[in-house]
Amino acid sequence: MTNPLSDLPQIQSLLSQPLIAALASRYSHAETVEALRGVIDALRKALLNGHEGTLPEFEGQAFAAEIEARIEAARTPSLRPVINATGIIIHTNLGRARLAPQALAQMQAVASGASTLEYNLETGKRGSRHDHVEALICELTGAEAAVVVNNCAAAVMLSLVATASGRTVVASRGELVEIGGAFRLPDVIAQSGAVLREVGTTNKTRLSDYEGAIDAETAVLLKSHTSNFRIVGFTAAPDRRDLARLAQERGVILMEDLGSGVLIDLAPFGLVDEPVVSDILKAGVDLVMFSGDKLLGGPQAGIIAGRADIVAALRSHPLMRAVRIDKLSLAALEATLRLYRPPHDPLQDVPVLRALFEPIEMVRARAARLIEELRPLGLRVAEAEDCAAYVGGGTLPGQDLPSVAVAVAHGTLSAEALAARLRHAATPVIGRIERQRVLLDMRTVSDDELPRVAAALREIAAG
Numbered sequence: 380m381t382n383p384l385s386d387l388p389q390i391q392s393l394l395s396q397p398l399i400a401a402l403a404s405r406y407s408h409a410e411t412v413e414a415l416r417g418v419i420d421a422l423r424k425a426l427l428n429g430h431e432g433t434l435p436e437f438e439g440q441a442f443a444a445e446i447e448a449r450i451e452a453a454r455t456p457s458l459r460p461v462i463n464a465t466g467i468i469i470h471t472n473l474g475r476a477r478l479a480p481q482a483l484a485q486m487q488a489v490a491s492g493a494s495t496l497e498y499n500l501e502t503g504k505r506g507s508r509h510d511h512v513e514a515l516i517c518e519l520t521g522a523e524a525a526v527v528v529n530n531c532a533a534a535v536m537l538s539l540v541a542t543a544s545g546r547t548v549v550a551s552r553g554e555l556v557e558i559g560g561a562f563r564l565p566d567v568i569a570q571s572g573a574v575l576r577e578v579g580t581t582n583k584t585r586l587s588d589y590e591g592a593i594d595a596e597t598a599v600l601l602k603s604h605t606s607n608f609r610i611v612g613f614t615a616a617p618d619r620r621d622l623a624r625l626a627q628e629r630g631v632i633l634m635e636d637l638g639s640g641v642l643i644d645l646a647p648f649g650l651v652d653e654p655v656v657s658d659i660l661k662a663g664v665d666l667v668m669f670s671g672d673k674l675l676g677g678p679q680a681g682i683i684a685g686r687a688d689i690v691a692a693l694r695s696h697p698l699m700r701a702v703r704i705d706k707l708s709l710a711a712l713e714a715t716l717r718l719y720r721p722p723h724d725p726l727q728d729v730p731v732l733r734a735l736f737e738p739i740e741m742v743r744a745r746a747a748r749l750i751e752e753l754r755p756l757g758l759r760v761a762e763a764e765d766c767a768a769y770v771g772g773g774t775l776p777g778q779d780l781p782s783v784a785v786a787v788a789h790g791t792l793s794a795e796a797l798a799a800r801l802r803h804a805a806t807p808v809i810g811r812i813e814r815q816r817v818l819l820d821m822r823t824v825s826d827d828e829l830p831r832v833a834a835a836l837r838e839i840a841a842g
């Protein structure tokens with residue numbers, strides 16, 4: 380019996396085949412060799428692992444097509460756009476907030492050349508990157524001072540390190556939240572060098588609990604938004620005003636990790652439970668932290684706003700350099716914040732807010748347009764279905780938004796196979812599976828993405 384390993388062809392001989400040589404000239408020699416080597420190496424590994432069977436054909440159209448597909452795959456960026464048809468508006472795994480065109484334009488403008496990142500045009504001298512958005516944040520939140528870092532987790536960490544390292548932080552047992560796996564408030568407090576002093580119970584914490592826990596070692600009373608969970612039933616938490624008074628009397632800092640942090644009151648639009656940053660500060664909280672890419676609708680960033688003396692201490696803390704915001708995010712953040720002031724209307728101009736509050740008739744009309752496009756394809760199912768969309772991003776759990784999905788089923792592919800094919804479309808489309816159909820939620824798909832969703836389904840239907 381011959382050793383099948385010795386039957387594996389040489390790369391050089393494969394390169395001399397006309398179809399492969401054509402690929403080498405169309406793409407490049409190096410990429411073609413890399414793809415050929417990938418195929419041969421995979422076969423060699425399979426044979427060495429005892430895998431038996433006949434070797435595939437190393438010539439002809441099918442082989443060339445496989446090599447071409449490998450070359451194309453190697454050229455495709457790993458981090459790339461997809462279409463979010465999940466119905467989860469701030470989808471943590473799909474890049475959270477979609478940016479406004481103004482934010483994209485500002486990033487492009489700042490990134491394609493030199494900028495005023497740390498340059499003061501008035502004096503011609505060094506400036507601070509923190510100056511670009513501080514006034515805007517103060518205007519929009521009523522804060523005395525503000526500073527921005529890489530993300531909200533960094534904002535919490537920096538704030539604790541700078542104010543409570545080596546001392547104690549008092550927090551309610553009902554607010555010791557875990558967000559997205561790695562961010563667990565008790566661990567963050569421990570990492571900051573502070574000692575956590577838990578008070579109250581899971582459902583009820585009273586002012587007297589905080590009061591009794593404050594001693595000479597206490598630096599901070601930390602409140603945290605329970606973002607991704609909710610405790611219902613018999614619950615109690617002290618009013619922020621009372622907590623603020625207590626903190627002031629005892630000379631400790633009252634801090635609140637808001638997670639999402641909204642700049643405008645969304646209650647009139649049906650989203651209750653999400654405290655407005657300016658209200659929190661008005662109630663007397665000394666320092667708040669919130670994300671740039673949750674309900675704010677901007678880039679990844681952590682915004683810290685509140686008392687000027689604390690913000691000054693954060694600005695000059697050695698950890699600041701390690702968590703500072705980069706110029707692209709800063710450009711996008713400034714542009715996004717400007718959408719919250721005249722002449723703009725954030726409900727229209729911030730894509731996250733627009734998606735949240737888009738009237739259901741418009742979502743339904745988008746579903747109808749897609750179904751019209753799909754009609755000639757002969758899919759087994761392509762129909763509109765009322766469903767619920769969600770805010771996502773660990774924000775407002777349990778509050779669903781009315782939405783409409785296009786439910787799709789293929790004649791022969793299972794729902795799982797159809798979903799997988801959609802994930803491998805030119806622009807991948809991510810939906811969810813329900814009752815053997817793929818649901819494409821139209822609240823999270825924008826008008827200009829619709830043709831690409833249709834194109835992906837057209838390609839799949841064509842076989």
Ligand SMILES: *Cc1c(COP(=O)(O)O)cnc(C)c1O
Pocket residue numbers: 530531532533535556558562603604605606607636637638639669670671672680681772773
């Ligand atoms: C989301 C969240 C964070 C983390 O924010 P990132 O911007 O993802 O770092 C921290 N705290 C709370 C309460 C959150 O909801």
